[in-house]
Amino acid sequence: MPAVQETIDRVRSIDLDQYKYGFETVIEMEKSEKGLSEDIVRFISAKKGEPEWLLEWRLDAYRRWLTMKEPAWARVEYDTIDYNNLYYYAAPKRKSPESLDEIDPEILKTYEKLGIPLREVEVLEGIAPERRVAVDAVFDSVSVATTFKKELAKAGVIFMPISEAVKEHPELVKKYLGSVVPVTDNFFATLNSAVFSDGSFVYIPPGVRCPMELSTYFRINERDTGQFERTLIIADKGSYVSYLEGCTAPKRDDNQLHAAVVELVALDDAEIKYSTVQNWYPGDNEGKGGIYNFVTKRGDCRGARSKISWTQVETGSAITWKYPSCILRGDDSRGEFYSIAVSNGMQQVDSGTKMIHLGKNTTSRIISKGISAGRSQNTYRGLVSAHKKAKGARNFTNCDSLLIGDQCGAHTVPYIESKNASAVFEHEATTSKISEDQKFYCQQRGLSEEEATALIVNGFVRDVLQQLPMEFAVEAQKLISISLEGSVG
């Protein structure tokens, strides 16, 4: 069924030319030399004042990276990246600020313009949005501000830039860094391991429910700069945290590289909710400029009854190569992946997830909706596998795509590998099988099958999306309000 006019209009209204965050902030920056070498790795490490072990870790990754080849299996096409024509480190010149007042006012203005609340007071007094969200703001290669640190510390929650955590909590960083995404994992993750600059570190102690949302806002500002952030979240036994991530970049004619690594560890009975609104500059309608978003995100449900849930709303980036995954190691653990990927113009998206069932009675759910318009290509690529020992594993997958116009493409590449009889896998590409009960309920109340389906899918993501900072939420709501009629597998 072709898309209805309303959907077409909605997608047009979020057209590329209307990218709101394309402005540039002019401030003095300190940069490394262009290119990548052991010296640059040492330079970054020295800038961060890192201990010897971390420098060795980086160098080891760099040497390994030199022997690796860029992956070519994804359904994306781009000109060869000249890794020696990039800056691997760029930071605002002013020294690391002790308080907000010391932050370069230009940067503050930038975050104000982006709608990111960096002033705790305002937030507390209810002048800005009521919802309290602790923010770690990463500007190119460094974290410029982290809010609510003290209040979080009272609850025992550690929330700080990873470069600080290396100094303040080396034992935790050493124990968990690279334990989910090994240094040798893949080309981009290895590159990240060598040159990662900043990112957030979160530790939630046993039994603590994090008192507020945590979020990191990534901004690429400097020209010819790659951003290589690294995020590490550890939810100790019985804890809970919800983490939000947002990102934007200026409009530029040339492409910029973003190769991040996110590692999540959930111990017994812990739960991590990780939400992303990815809105990097997607390039113009002719495919000029835009961010190459090559990201490795993986969660390890290490403990029994742990749960990791990924939610992503992907609208930006010229190229997206991203597969947030869950390793369901603990018995009775659960993984979830909810994704809405909208591509327009000349964007290319190759995204999906992996659910690797290793423990007994592990469950996973994948709901993926791809919407392609313009001349874009949108691919869902996913793996669900059950190991021999994963007795009673269950998976439900539903991936639908919608094409708007006949110049774009929508593709589905699922891998379903079952290695024991008690594993029950269902992979559905039709919109009719989401949840018969819920749908029946909605239809009883007069909604059409399609409206009911859209409502249920929206329901899945909305409760997470509504937790987002206002500016994000508006954008995200706009996207998910697109009806999902005429879906194809």
Add this chain to the structure above:
Amino acid sequence: MADITNLRTSAETGLSNLFEAARKSFATEEKISREEAFKFFEATGLPSRRVEAFKYTDLRAAIVEAAHPAEVPSAETAKSTVASAKAFAGVEAVRLTFVNGHLVDALSDLGSLPEGVTVTPLTEALTKGNPLLKALGPVEQTRENPIYQLNTAFLADGALISVAAGAKVETPVHLRFVGTGATAFSTATRVLVSVGEGAEFSLFETHEGPNGLAYQPNDAVDAVIADKATLRHTRLNREGDKAIALSTIAARLGAEANLESVNLVFGGALSRHQIYLHFAGENANAIVNGAAMLGDGQLADSTLLADHAAVGGVSREQFKTVIDGDATGVFQGKIIVRQIAQQTDGKMKSDCLLLTDEGQMMNKPELEIFADDVACGHGATCGAPDEELLFYLMARGLPKPIAESLLVQAFIGEALESVTHEGARDALIGEVEAWLRARG
């Protein structure tokens, strides 16, 4: 990942030597591009799991030695081998008998073909020439496939079947392939079926071979189905338990053409059946089903590519796999809908029943869609027989093995329902029952 150059395996070197030796016997003015095909193979080698299309079926590891192409069998050997062939024996049909990949005139009904059907042995066509040779290789994508290209390179025998326009042929043609031998051998056959405009034709294919022998059949059927024509194709794989059985059907469908194809697999240590569909004309219709019943040590791979290149094509694919022992089932299906192919309706489904914890199933149902006004979908399920259904049957007094057999039979039966020819359908169901009885 760093670049890895694969060393040539003994089997690859063996294949090169065998091709070199076979070259002398090729007819001088052949219309098939053996050299080009072999060049492709030489460049790629036997596909390993690093090749995406062979991710789950590692031919490089499975084919340890290249088996020698089978010689033409003596009349006596042929006769005694065919005497013991059972597949579809009771089904009324005109038979073309192949022993070790060679067409045996004396055991074939070449003299009593139904009206409107002509059959030319491939060996004759290759030496004397035949306009139908041009129609070989009707689907472009097969040129990228090492199995099909090996078949072209080593092509030893086969047939060109032509069905006249408008002919409604009632008697099916049965391609009966039987194998025999004391040492491992390989075969390479190709049968072309050209169904003329508005004609209707049924083709059966059965494959049987000796147990305990690692022979290597590589059989292909090329089908060119003209506008408004119908081809019904039923295939049974009862190869020997050690065979590495490779097969392909490549079909090109004209406007409003119909294809029904069903493949039922029991045999082979490793079997891979490839289906290539090219929807060239508007409003063509294809129903392609597959079923596999596998026991210890077996791997069966069904790989499908449906390329919709015209408006209004309809394709329905349904694959059922029953896994017993430590067997492995593989399904890889891909529906491509090109930009021009608006109003395509493609549905693909793969279901698997795992009867033991040792078995495994690998599913990869893909969609590649470039047109916006389409309805395409795929589904894949995998799991053990439903406990509640088993309980229901057992509560009615059936012992567990029988209850399970009934469920399995019903499960597989769905894939065989599309066989229109009653005799052929009964024969397939009989095979399913025999498998279940043997399982106990």
